[in-house]
Amino acid sequence: MDPSDRKTSAVVIGASGGIGGAVADALEAGGAFGVVHRFARSTPGEAHIDLEDEGSIAAAVARVAQGPVPTLVFVATGVLHHGQEPERSYKAMTAEHLLRDYRVNTVGPALIARHFVPLMPRDRRAVFAALSARVGSIGDNRLGGWHSYRASKAALNMILTNLAIELGRSHPQAIVAGLHPGTVDTGLSAPFQRGVRPEKLFTPAASAARLLKVLDGLTPADTGGVFAWDGMRIPA
Known part of the structure:
Protein backbone atom coordinates (compact mmCIF):
# COMPACT_ATOMS: atom_id res chain seq x y z
CA MET A 1 0.00 0.00 0.00
CA ASP A 2 1.09 3.57 -0.67
CA PRO A 3 2.69 5.21 2.42
CA SER A 4 0.27 8.11 1.99
CA ASP A 5 -2.49 5.70 3.07
CA ARG A 6 -1.25 5.97 6.67
CA LYS A 7 -3.65 8.87 7.11
CA THR A 8 -6.49 6.71 5.84
CA SER A 9 -8.27 3.62 7.08
CA ALA A 10 -8.99 0.07 5.95
CA VAL A 11 -12.22 -1.78 6.62
CA VAL A 12 -12.42 -5.56 6.92
CA ILE A 13 -15.90 -7.09 6.96
CA GLY A 14 -15.91 -10.63 8.33
CA ALA A 15 -12.85 -10.11 10.49
CA SER A 16 -13.73 -12.95 12.86
CA GLY A 17 -13.29 -15.52 10.09
CA GLY A 18 -10.05 -17.18 9.11
CA ILE A 19 -9.28 -15.13 6.01
CA GLY A 20 -10.81 -11.88 7.27
CA GLY A 21 -8.93 -12.05 10.54
CA ALA A 22 -5.67 -12.80 8.75
CA VAL A 23 -6.23 -9.90 6.34
CA ALA A 24 -6.86 -7.51 9.23
CA ASP A 25 -3.76 -8.82 11.03
CA ALA A 26 -1.62 -8.34 7.93
CA LEU A 27 -2.91 -4.82 7.36
CA GLU A 28 -2.20 -3.85 10.95
CA ALA A 29 1.27 -5.40 10.85
CA GLY A 30 2.04 -3.61 7.58
CA GLY A 31 1.36 -0.22 9.13
CA ALA A 32 0.17 1.38 5.90
CA PHE A 33 -3.16 2.48 7.37
CA GLY A 34 -3.80 4.73 10.31
CA VAL A 35 -6.77 2.60 11.37
CA VAL A 36 -7.89 -0.92 10.48
CA HIS A 37 -11.56 -1.38 11.28
CA ARG A 38 -12.65 -4.95 12.05
CA PHE A 39 -16.32 -5.85 11.73
CA ALA A 40 -17.98 -9.24 12.12
CA ARG A 41 -21.39 -10.72 12.84
CA SER A 42 -20.07 -12.56 15.90
CA THR A 43 -18.50 -9.42 17.40
CA PRO A 44 -20.67 -7.48 19.87
CA GLY A 45 -20.93 -3.73 20.26
CA GLU A 46 -19.62 -1.18 17.77
CA ALA A 47 -17.69 -3.80 15.79
CA HIS A 48 -20.84 -5.84 15.07
CA ILE A 49 -22.11 -6.14 11.51
CA ASP A 50 -24.62 -8.56 10.02
CA LEU A 51 -24.92 -8.66 6.23
CA GLU A 52 -28.57 -9.63 6.61
CA ASP A 53 -29.28 -6.55 8.75
CA GLU A 54 -28.86 -3.33 6.79
CA GLY A 55 -29.20 -1.29 9.96
CA SER A 56 -26.01 -2.86 11.33
CA ILE A 57 -24.21 -1.95 8.09
CA ALA A 58 -25.34 1.67 8.39
CA ALA A 59 -24.14 1.74 12.02
CA ALA A 60 -20.73 0.43 10.96
CA VAL A 61 -20.48 3.11 8.28
CA ALA A 62 -21.31 5.80 10.83
CA ARG A 63 -18.45 4.57 13.00
CA VAL A 64 -15.94 4.54 10.12
CA ALA A 65 -17.08 7.99 8.99
CA GLN A 66 -15.86 9.48 12.27
CA GLY A 67 -12.23 8.68 11.45
CA PRO A 68 -9.80 8.66 8.51
CA VAL A 69 -11.26 8.11 5.06
CA PRO A 70 -11.29 4.43 4.01
CA THR A 71 -9.22 3.60 0.93
CA LEU A 72 -9.65 -0.16 1.28
CA VAL A 73 -12.87 -2.04 1.96
CA PHE A 74 -12.33 -5.80 2.08
CA VAL A 75 -15.42 -8.04 2.29
CA ALA A 76 -14.27 -11.42 3.62
CA THR A 77 -17.68 -12.99 4.21
CA GLY A 78 -19.46 -15.92 2.67
CA VAL A 79 -21.52 -19.04 3.30
CA LEU A 80 -21.20 -22.48 1.72
CA HIS A 81 -22.71 -25.01 4.10
CA HIS A 82 -23.79 -24.44 7.73
CA GLY A 83 -26.85 -26.66 7.76
CA GLN A 84 -27.28 -26.87 4.01
CA GLU A 85 -24.74 -28.87 2.04
CA PRO A 86 -23.89 -27.82 -1.53
CA GLU A 87 -26.32 -29.47 -3.95
CA ARG A 88 -24.92 -32.31 -6.02
CA SER A 89 -27.93 -32.25 -8.35
CA TYR A 90 -30.68 -29.91 -9.49
CA LYS A 91 -33.05 -32.26 -7.67
CA ALA A 92 -31.67 -31.00 -4.36
CA MET A 93 -32.33 -27.31 -5.03
CA THR A 94 -34.68 -25.50 -2.67
CA ALA A 95 -35.86 -21.92 -2.51
CA GLU A 96 -34.65 -21.66 1.08
CA HIS A 97 -31.10 -22.71 0.19
CA LEU A 98 -30.91 -20.50 -2.89
CA LEU A 99 -32.19 -17.44 -1.08
CA ARG A 100 -29.92 -17.99 1.93
CA ASP A 101 -26.82 -18.07 -0.26
CA TYR A 102 -27.96 -15.03 -2.24
CA ARG A 103 -28.64 -13.03 0.93
CA VAL A 104 -25.17 -13.68 2.35
CA ASN A 105 -22.98 -14.04 -0.74
CA THR A 106 -24.57 -11.48 -3.05
CA VAL A 107 -26.96 -9.10 -1.34
CA GLY A 108 -24.73 -8.59 1.70
CA PRO A 109 -21.64 -7.43 -0.23
CA ALA A 110 -23.88 -5.31 -2.47
CA LEU A 111 -25.24 -3.48 0.56
CA ILE A 112 -21.72 -3.07 1.94
CA ALA A 113 -20.82 -1.33 -1.32
CA ARG A 124 -6.84 8.85 -5.27
CA ARG A 125 -6.52 5.08 -5.38
CA ALA A 126 -9.25 3.28 -3.50
CA VAL A 127 -10.02 -0.45 -3.47
CA PHE A 128 -13.25 -2.34 -2.89
CA ALA A 129 -12.60 -6.08 -2.77
CA ALA A 130 -14.80 -9.05 -1.98
CA LEU A 131 -14.09 -12.75 -1.64
CA SER A 132 -15.57 -14.56 -4.59
CA ALA A 133 -14.81 -18.07 -5.86
CA ARG A 134 -13.60 -19.74 -9.02
CA VAL A 135 -16.79 -21.79 -9.05
CA GLY A 136 -18.69 -18.54 -9.58
CA SER A 137 -17.22 -18.30 -13.08
CA ILE A 138 -19.78 -19.21 -15.74
CA GLY A 139 -17.14 -19.60 -18.43
CA ASP A 140 -14.99 -21.87 -16.27
CA ASN A 141 -17.82 -24.17 -15.12
CA ARG A 142 -17.24 -27.73 -16.33
CA LEU A 143 -18.60 -29.76 -13.43
CA GLY A 144 -21.99 -28.28 -12.51
CA GLY A 145 -23.50 -28.83 -9.08
CA TRP A 146 -23.21 -26.57 -6.04
CA HIS A 147 -26.08 -24.60 -7.55
CA SER A 148 -26.81 -22.09 -4.78
CA TYR A 149 -23.17 -21.29 -4.07
CA ARG A 150 -22.15 -21.04 -7.73
CA ALA A 151 -25.12 -18.87 -8.64
CA SER A 152 -24.70 -16.52 -5.68
CA LYS A 153 -21.00 -16.02 -6.43
CA ALA A 154 -21.73 -15.48 -10.14
CA ALA A 155 -24.27 -12.85 -9.11
CA LEU A 156 -21.69 -11.26 -6.81
CA ASN A 157 -19.28 -11.05 -9.72
CA MET A 158 -21.92 -9.17 -11.73
CA ILE A 159 -22.49 -6.77 -8.83
CA LEU A 160 -18.74 -6.09 -8.76
CA THR A 161 -18.65 -5.53 -12.52
CA ASN A 162 -21.54 -3.08 -12.35
CA LEU A 163 -19.94 -1.29 -9.42
CA ALA A 164 -16.66 -1.00 -11.31
CA ILE A 165 -18.38 0.53 -14.34
CA GLU A 166 -20.22 3.09 -12.24
CA LEU A 167 -17.19 4.02 -10.14
CA GLY A 168 -15.16 4.40 -13.32
CA ARG A 169 -17.17 7.56 -13.92
CA SER A 170 -17.07 9.05 -10.41
CA HIS A 171 -13.90 7.48 -8.92
CA PRO A 172 -11.47 7.12 -11.85
CA GLN A 173 -8.66 5.70 -9.71
CA ALA A 174 -10.87 3.18 -7.92
CA ILE A 175 -10.38 -0.58 -8.23
CA VAL A 176 -13.19 -3.07 -7.67
CA ALA A 177 -12.14 -6.71 -7.55
CA GLY A 178 -13.37 -10.15 -6.67
CA LEU A 179 -10.80 -12.47 -5.12
CA HIS A 180 -10.53 -16.25 -5.24
CA PRO A 181 -8.40 -17.33 -2.27
CA GLY A 182 -7.96 -20.96 -3.27
CA THR A 183 -8.60 -23.64 -0.67
CA VAL A 184 -7.89 -22.16 2.74
CA ASP A 185 -7.86 -24.13 5.97
CA THR A 186 -10.99 -22.58 7.49
CA GLY A 187 -14.38 -23.76 8.64
CA LEU A 188 -15.89 -22.94 5.24
CA SER A 189 -13.63 -25.38 3.39
CA ALA A 190 -13.16 -27.96 6.16
CA PRO A 191 -15.67 -30.52 4.80
CA PHE A 192 -14.14 -30.33 1.33
CA GLN A 193 -10.40 -30.57 1.99
CA ARG A 194 -10.02 -34.28 1.37
CA GLY A 195 -8.00 -34.79 -1.78
CA VAL A 196 -6.49 -31.31 -1.72
CA ARG A 197 -2.73 -31.51 -2.07
CA PRO A 198 -0.91 -30.13 0.99
CA GLU A 199 0.79 -27.41 -1.05
CA LYS A 200 -2.64 -26.28 -2.30
CA LEU A 201 -4.19 -26.01 1.18
CA PHE A 202 -3.26 -22.55 2.39
CA THR A 203 -3.17 -21.21 5.91
CA PRO A 204 -5.27 -18.08 6.44
CA ALA A 205 -2.10 -16.02 6.92
CA ALA A 206 -0.57 -17.27 3.67
CA SER A 207 -3.84 -16.66 1.81
CA ALA A 208 -4.16 -13.14 3.21
CA ALA A 209 -0.61 -12.29 2.14
CA ARG A 210 -1.24 -13.55 -1.38
CA LEU A 211 -4.55 -11.72 -1.74
CA LEU A 212 -3.15 -8.42 -0.51
CA LYS A 213 -0.24 -8.82 -2.93
CA VAL A 214 -2.73 -9.32 -5.75
CA LEU A 215 -4.59 -6.16 -4.76
CA ASP A 216 -1.35 -4.19 -4.59
CA GLY A 217 -0.62 -5.19 -8.19
CA LEU A 218 -3.96 -4.14 -9.64
CA THR A 219 -4.56 -0.89 -11.52
CA PRO A 220 -7.78 0.87 -12.56
CA ALA A 221 -7.48 -1.00 -15.86
CA ASP A 222 -8.17 -4.21 -13.92
CA THR A 223 -11.29 -2.98 -12.17
CA GLY A 224 -14.30 -5.25 -12.30
CA GLY A 225 -12.26 -8.45 -12.63
CA VAL A 226 -12.08 -11.53 -10.45
CA PHE A 227 -8.56 -12.64 -9.62
CA ALA A 228 -7.17 -15.83 -8.13
CA TRP A 229 -4.63 -15.94 -5.31
CA ASP A 230 -1.83 -16.18 -7.88
CA GLY A 231 -2.90 -13.02 -9.67
CA MET A 232 -4.47 -14.77 -12.66
CA ARG A 233 -7.73 -13.31 -13.91
CA ILE A 234 -10.68 -15.71 -13.77
CA PRO A 235 -13.13 -15.77 -16.72
CA ALA A 236 -16.54 -14.19 -16.16
Whole structure:
Protein backbone atom coordinates (compact mmCIF):
# COMPACT_ATOMS: atom_id res chain seq x y z
CA MET A 1 0.00 0.00 0.00
CA ASP A 2 1.09 3.57 -0.67
CA PRO A 3 2.69 5.21 2.42
CA SER A 4 0.27 8.11 1.99
CA ASP A 5 -2.49 5.70 3.07
CA ARG A 6 -1.25 5.97 6.67
CA LYS A 7 -3.65 8.87 7.11
CA THR A 8 -6.49 6.71 5.84
CA SER A 9 -8.27 3.62 7.08
CA ALA A 10 -8.99 0.07 5.95
CA VAL A 11 -12.22 -1.78 6.62
CA VAL A 12 -12.42 -5.56 6.92
CA ILE A 13 -15.90 -7.09 6.96
CA GLY A 14 -15.91 -10.63 8.33
CA ALA A 15 -12.85 -10.11 10.49
CA SER A 16 -13.73 -12.95 12.86
CA GLY A 17 -13.29 -15.52 10.09
CA GLY A 18 -10.05 -17.18 9.11
CA ILE A 19 -9.28 -15.13 6.01
CA GLY A 20 -10.81 -11.88 7.27
CA GLY A 21 -8.93 -12.05 10.54
CA ALA A 22 -5.67 -12.80 8.75
CA VAL A 23 -6.23 -9.90 6.34
CA ALA A 24 -6.86 -7.51 9.23
CA ASP A 25 -3.76 -8.82 11.03
CA ALA A 26 -1.62 -8.34 7.93
CA LEU A 27 -2.91 -4.82 7.36
CA GLU A 28 -2.20 -3.85 10.95
CA ALA A 29 1.27 -5.40 10.85
CA GLY A 30 2.04 -3.61 7.58
CA GLY A 31 1.36 -0.22 9.13
CA ALA A 32 0.17 1.38 5.90
CA PHE A 33 -3.16 2.48 7.37
CA GLY A 34 -3.80 4.73 10.31
CA VAL A 35 -6.77 2.60 11.37
CA VAL A 36 -7.89 -0.92 10.48
CA HIS A 37 -11.56 -1.38 11.28
CA ARG A 38 -12.65 -4.95 12.05
CA PHE A 39 -16.32 -5.85 11.73
CA ALA A 40 -17.98 -9.24 12.12
CA ARG A 41 -21.39 -10.72 12.84
CA SER A 42 -20.07 -12.56 15.90
CA THR A 43 -18.50 -9.42 17.40
CA PRO A 44 -20.67 -7.48 19.87
CA GLY A 45 -20.93 -3.73 20.26
CA GLU A 46 -19.62 -1.18 17.77
CA ALA A 47 -17.69 -3.80 15.79
CA HIS A 48 -20.84 -5.84 15.07
CA ILE A 49 -22.11 -6.14 11.51
CA ASP A 50 -24.62 -8.56 10.02
CA LEU A 51 -24.92 -8.66 6.23
CA GLU A 52 -28.57 -9.63 6.61
CA ASP A 53 -29.28 -6.55 8.75
CA GLU A 54 -28.86 -3.33 6.79
CA GLY A 55 -29.20 -1.29 9.96
CA SER A 56 -26.01 -2.86 11.33
CA ILE A 57 -24.21 -1.95 8.09
CA ALA A 58 -25.34 1.67 8.39
CA ALA A 59 -24.14 1.74 12.02
CA ALA A 60 -20.73 0.43 10.96
CA VAL A 61 -20.48 3.11 8.28
CA ALA A 62 -21.31 5.80 10.83
CA ARG A 63 -18.45 4.57 13.00
CA VAL A 64 -15.94 4.54 10.12
CA ALA A 65 -17.08 7.99 8.99
CA GLN A 66 -15.86 9.48 12.27
CA GLY A 67 -12.23 8.68 11.45
CA PRO A 68 -9.80 8.66 8.51
CA VAL A 69 -11.26 8.11 5.06
CA PRO A 70 -11.29 4.43 4.01
CA THR A 71 -9.22 3.60 0.93
CA LEU A 72 -9.65 -0.16 1.28
CA VAL A 73 -12.87 -2.04 1.96
CA PHE A 74 -12.33 -5.80 2.08
CA VAL A 75 -15.42 -8.04 2.29
CA ALA A 76 -14.27 -11.42 3.62
CA THR A 77 -17.68 -12.99 4.21
CA GLY A 78 -19.46 -15.92 2.67
CA VAL A 79 -21.52 -19.04 3.30
CA LEU A 80 -21.20 -22.48 1.72
CA HIS A 81 -22.71 -25.01 4.10
CA HIS A 82 -23.79 -24.44 7.73
CA GLY A 83 -26.85 -26.66 7.76
CA GLN A 84 -27.28 -26.87 4.01
CA GLU A 85 -24.74 -28.87 2.04
CA PRO A 86 -23.89 -27.82 -1.53
CA GLU A 87 -26.32 -29.47 -3.95
CA ARG A 88 -24.92 -32.31 -6.02
CA SER A 89 -27.93 -32.25 -8.35
CA TYR A 90 -30.68 -29.91 -9.49
CA LYS A 91 -33.05 -32.26 -7.67
CA ALA A 92 -31.67 -31.00 -4.36
CA MET A 93 -32.33 -27.31 -5.03
CA THR A 94 -34.68 -25.50 -2.67
CA ALA A 95 -35.86 -21.92 -2.51
CA GLU A 96 -34.65 -21.66 1.08
CA HIS A 97 -31.10 -22.71 0.19
CA LEU A 98 -30.91 -20.50 -2.89
CA LEU A 99 -32.19 -17.44 -1.08
CA ARG A 100 -29.92 -17.99 1.93
CA ASP A 101 -26.82 -18.07 -0.26
CA TYR A 102 -27.96 -15.03 -2.24
CA ARG A 103 -28.64 -13.03 0.93
CA VAL A 104 -25.17 -13.68 2.35
CA ASN A 105 -22.98 -14.04 -0.74
CA THR A 106 -24.57 -11.48 -3.05
CA VAL A 107 -26.96 -9.10 -1.34
CA GLY A 108 -24.73 -8.59 1.70
CA PRO A 109 -21.64 -7.43 -0.23
CA ALA A 110 -23.88 -5.31 -2.47
CA LEU A 111 -25.24 -3.48 0.56
CA ILE A 112 -21.72 -3.07 1.94
CA ALA A 113 -20.82 -1.33 -1.32
CA ARG A 114 -23.95 0.81 -1.22
CA HIS A 115 -23.14 2.14 2.23
CA PHE A 116 -19.32 2.22 2.29
CA VAL A 117 -18.39 3.42 -1.19
CA PRO A 118 -19.69 6.98 -0.54
CA LEU A 119 -16.98 7.29 2.13
CA MET A 120 -14.18 6.39 -0.27
CA PRO A 121 -12.12 9.16 -1.90
CA ARG A 122 -12.61 10.20 -5.51
CA ASP A 123 -9.17 11.78 -6.00
CA ARG A 124 -6.84 8.85 -5.27
CA ARG A 125 -6.52 5.08 -5.38
CA ALA A 126 -9.25 3.28 -3.50
CA VAL A 127 -10.02 -0.45 -3.47
CA PHE A 128 -13.25 -2.34 -2.89
CA ALA A 129 -12.60 -6.08 -2.77
CA ALA A 130 -14.80 -9.05 -1.98
CA LEU A 131 -14.09 -12.75 -1.64
CA SER A 132 -15.57 -14.56 -4.59
CA ALA A 133 -14.81 -18.07 -5.86
CA ARG A 134 -13.60 -19.74 -9.02
CA VAL A 135 -16.79 -21.79 -9.05
CA GLY A 136 -18.69 -18.54 -9.58
CA SER A 137 -17.22 -18.30 -13.08
CA ILE A 138 -19.78 -19.21 -15.74
CA GLY A 139 -17.14 -19.60 -18.43
CA ASP A 140 -14.99 -21.87 -16.27
CA ASN A 141 -17.82 -24.17 -15.12
CA ARG A 142 -17.24 -27.73 -16.33
CA LEU A 143 -18.60 -29.76 -13.43
CA GLY A 144 -21.99 -28.28 -12.51
CA GLY A 145 -23.50 -28.83 -9.08
CA TRP A 146 -23.21 -26.57 -6.04
CA HIS A 147 -26.08 -24.60 -7.55
CA SER A 148 -26.81 -22.09 -4.78
CA TYR A 149 -23.17 -21.29 -4.07
CA ARG A 150 -22.15 -21.04 -7.73
CA ALA A 151 -25.12 -18.87 -8.64
CA SER A 152 -24.70 -16.52 -5.68
CA LYS A 153 -21.00 -16.02 -6.43
CA ALA A 154 -21.73 -15.48 -10.14
CA ALA A 155 -24.27 -12.85 -9.11
CA LEU A 156 -21.69 -11.26 -6.81
CA ASN A 157 -19.28 -11.05 -9.72
CA MET A 158 -21.92 -9.17 -11.73
CA ILE A 159 -22.49 -6.77 -8.83
CA LEU A 160 -18.74 -6.09 -8.76
CA THR A 161 -18.65 -5.53 -12.52
CA ASN A 162 -21.54 -3.08 -12.35
CA LEU A 163 -19.94 -1.29 -9.42
CA ALA A 164 -16.66 -1.00 -11.31
CA ILE A 165 -18.38 0.53 -14.34
CA GLU A 166 -20.22 3.09 -12.24
CA LEU A 167 -17.19 4.02 -10.14
CA GLY A 168 -15.16 4.40 -13.32
CA ARG A 169 -17.17 7.56 -13.92
CA SER A 170 -17.07 9.05 -10.41
CA HIS A 171 -13.90 7.48 -8.92
CA PRO A 172 -11.47 7.12 -11.85
CA GLN A 173 -8.66 5.70 -9.71
CA ALA A 174 -10.87 3.18 -7.92
CA ILE A 175 -10.38 -0.58 -8.23
CA VAL A 176 -13.19 -3.07 -7.67
CA ALA A 177 -12.14 -6.71 -7.55
CA GLY A 178 -13.37 -10.15 -6.67
CA LEU A 179 -10.80 -12.47 -5.12
CA HIS A 180 -10.53 -16.25 -5.24
CA PRO A 181 -8.40 -17.33 -2.27
CA GLY A 182 -7.96 -20.96 -3.27
CA THR A 183 -8.60 -23.64 -0.67
CA VAL A 184 -7.89 -22.16 2.74
CA ASP A 185 -7.86 -24.13 5.97
CA THR A 186 -10.99 -22.58 7.49
CA GLY A 187 -14.38 -23.76 8.64
CA LEU A 188 -15.89 -22.94 5.24
CA SER A 189 -13.63 -25.38 3.39
CA ALA A 190 -13.16 -27.96 6.16
CA PRO A 191 -15.67 -30.52 4.80
CA PHE A 192 -14.14 -30.33 1.33
CA GLN A 193 -10.40 -30.57 1.99
CA ARG A 194 -10.02 -34.28 1.37
CA GLY A 195 -8.00 -34.79 -1.78
CA VAL A 196 -6.49 -31.31 -1.72
CA ARG A 197 -2.73 -31.51 -2.07
CA PRO A 198 -0.91 -30.13 0.99
CA GLU A 199 0.79 -27.41 -1.05
CA LYS A 200 -2.64 -26.28 -2.30
CA LEU A 201 -4.19 -26.01 1.18
CA PHE A 202 -3.26 -22.55 2.39
CA THR A 203 -3.17 -21.21 5.91
CA PRO A 204 -5.27 -18.08 6.44
CA ALA A 205 -2.10 -16.02 6.92
CA ALA A 206 -0.57 -17.27 3.67
CA SER A 207 -3.84 -16.66 1.81
CA ALA A 208 -4.16 -13.14 3.21
CA ALA A 209 -0.61 -12.29 2.14
CA ARG A 210 -1.24 -13.55 -1.38
CA LEU A 211 -4.55 -11.72 -1.74
CA LEU A 212 -3.15 -8.42 -0.51
CA LYS A 213 -0.24 -8.82 -2.93
CA VAL A 214 -2.73 -9.32 -5.75
CA LEU A 215 -4.59 -6.16 -4.76
CA ASP A 216 -1.35 -4.19 -4.59
CA GLY A 217 -0.62 -5.19 -8.19
CA LEU A 218 -3.96 -4.14 -9.64
CA THR A 219 -4.56 -0.89 -11.52
CA PRO A 220 -7.78 0.87 -12.56
CA ALA A 221 -7.48 -1.00 -15.86
CA ASP A 222 -8.17 -4.21 -13.92
CA THR A 223 -11.29 -2.98 -12.17
CA GLY A 224 -14.30 -5.25 -12.30
CA GLY A 225 -12.26 -8.45 -12.63
CA VAL A 226 -12.08 -11.53 -10.45
CA PHE A 227 -8.56 -12.64 -9.62
CA ALA A 228 -7.17 -15.83 -8.13
CA TRP A 229 -4.63 -15.94 -5.31
CA ASP A 230 -1.83 -16.18 -7.88
CA GLY A 231 -2.90 -13.02 -9.67
CA MET A 232 -4.47 -14.77 -12.66
CA ARG A 233 -7.73 -13.31 -13.91
CA ILE A 234 -10.68 -15.71 -13.77
CA PRO A 235 -13.13 -15.77 -16.72
CA ALA A 236 -16.54 -14.19 -16.16
